[in-house]
Amino acid sequence: MSEDADVDFDVIVVGAGVAGTVCAHRLARQGHEVLLIDRGAELGSKNLSGGVFYCRVMEQEFPGFAEAAPIERRVTRNCVSFLNESSFVNVDYWDERLARPANAVTVLRARLDAWLAEQCEAEGVTVMPGFRVDGLLTEDGAVVGIRAGDEELRCRVVIAADGVNSFLARSLGMRAPEPHANLAVGVKSVVSLPASVIEERFHLREGEGAAYAIVGDCTQGVAGGGFLYTNEASLSLGVVLRLDDLIASGLSSSDIHDRFLAHPAVEPLVRGGELLEYGCHLTIENGPSMARGELSRPGLLLIGDAAGLTLNTGLTIRGMDLAAGSALAAATVVDKALGEDDVSTASMARYRDELGAGFVGEDLRTYGRAPAFMENPRMYRSYGPLLADVLHGMFDLDLTPRRHLLSVARGALAGSPVRLRDLVRDGMSALRAL
Ligand SMILES: Cc1cc2nc3c(=O)[nH]c(=O)nc-3n(C[C@H](O)[C@H](O)[C@H](O)COP(=O)(O)OP(=O)(O)OC[C@H]3O[C@@H](n4cnc5c(N)ncnc54)[C@H](O)[C@@H]3O)c2cc1C
Structure with a gap:
């Protein structure tokens, strides 16, 4: 911890999604005094993902992650489904090698994020749920803390992990309103089904999961696709619709979602289930473009969706693993910066190099053409x-x-x-x- 009496914490992490919790955990392990703050009264309860987490990166921070964390199923069956009005064609791939070591697992964020926050607390992070950060404190062009209601808290570095709309990045002018073509609307349902029914219906063994990427007649012609993932005793399914195309179509995203669930290829998979949750969330369509924007300022780094780090290839949406990867890259840079007592522009700008050298940067380059x-x-x-x-x-x-x-x-x-x-x-x- 810094000796500076004006400083309440070494690092304040805003947002307790995957990005924020992984970053806070790593920084606390490195010996820093960390505050993790989130507007949600119950951590993770409002956070929404389709739910397939390519989780190998989590082993770097939580050894034995797939055994210890509340995951739903290990995905062994990947199915690409082309839907038409009265037919469908599936490319179906099952491989038990995908189960061990765990590669992709299904998760429900309310359970996962709560577990991640518990790991942070156990590591000594001060976790403050139910507080919305309203602004950043700046001095001489450097970020020196946050404002939440009447409270002002000072620190040496702020990590903005506040998601796709990142109010913090916008408040400093680091992100302009995003072109609609770079964003998509996700509408998702969670439908309960007994585990035995899921295993029978999707040809799975105990603990194994299926992930369907669905294209064609599931979005009524709007650019996007559908997904269906098996949890332990429920299904997560819905549609992801590119925002500009959705607006141009004049269609309602919830109608498209409802029609998708009623499609003759989808309805038999959901039959007999009961709706447990229904939600809508923005996601990133063109991560490679968004991530080219500013990622750091003196005393501030953006991670996860706040930095635009989601890859949507049409077959997979990968935001959670990039969130975790960027969190670890940010922690490496912050640890060094605090050790050198230098949070200047140059010191914080190392973050882009750190990202570029790891799998996050590599994958952004590899899949750079996917959005087009x-x-x-x-x-x-x-x-x-x-x-x-x-x-x-x-x-x-x-x-x-x-x-x-x-x-x-x-x-x-x-x-x-x-x-x-x-x-x-x-x-x-x-x-x-x-
Ligand atoms: C429909 C849909 C399907 C998806 N499917 C997948 C998938 O299958 N696999 C995958 O890997 N990714 C998927 N994604 C993307 C994935 O959900 C995101 O990339 C991931 O959640 C990003 O994590 P994050 O921690 O950066 O942000 P988030 O999970 O959005 O967390 C941000 C946190 O910041 C908090 N916050 C925001 N503003 C403030 C504030 N002012 N003060 C305090 N707290 C604040 C929020 O409460 C929230 O807890 C999907 C997204 C959608 C919408």
């Missing part, structure tokens, strides 16, 4: 029906002479708005983007 690829309307509107038409031509045996697959495919292509050159170009773009 997902802007392609053929992904949502044309490829599902085309695939179904090819398969229909193979499996629908009327008494006319059979044709080779190539000529079935040619026939299906001729009846589709997709041209051969689109197919080749989109195939190449998919390989480059994903």
